[in-house]
Amino acid sequence: MNRLKTLKIKRHLGIWGVVLLPIFLVGCFESSSSEQISDSGIYFPIDSVDYSAVTLDPAATNLPAGARLLASQCAQCHGTYGVAVANWPDLYGSGAVGTAMTDYQDLSYVDNMMHLHALAYTEAEVDLLKSYYSKVNYTPAGGQ
Secondary structure (H helix, E strand, C coil): CCHHHHHHHHHHHHHHHHHHHHHHHHHHHCCCCCCCCCCCCCCCCHHHCCHHHEEECHHHHHCCCCHHHHHHHHHHHHCHHHCCCCCCCCCCCCCHHHHHHHHHCCHHHCCCHHHHHHHCCCHHHHHHHHHHHCCEEECCCCCC
């Protein structure tokens, strides 16, 4: 860097900017390979689900707009297509989704994680979830 550019930088940044900027830049480009990623200890046995056994009712191709998008939010805990991989209930193939969501919107469930999720959905959105999950079928080879 030539002397004129250096003087301009000093004038704009002041002495602390000139001293701290190189330190900041070194930190920005430092490799993160030396950092260790903490192991959360939370694992989901996704191999316990036979996704080839999931079928969608032919009527699923005519789902209302937004039904699959809303259902994707449920997949975080209830698994893809509502086939749960942990201790959460399955959502596929049942109309119980709407009843459960309505129940969880009740203020008596305030200490329940689903209460917070359910409060975010309108009645129309709950109907979209029902329309999606009622069309998902899951029949693994060993039966479930």
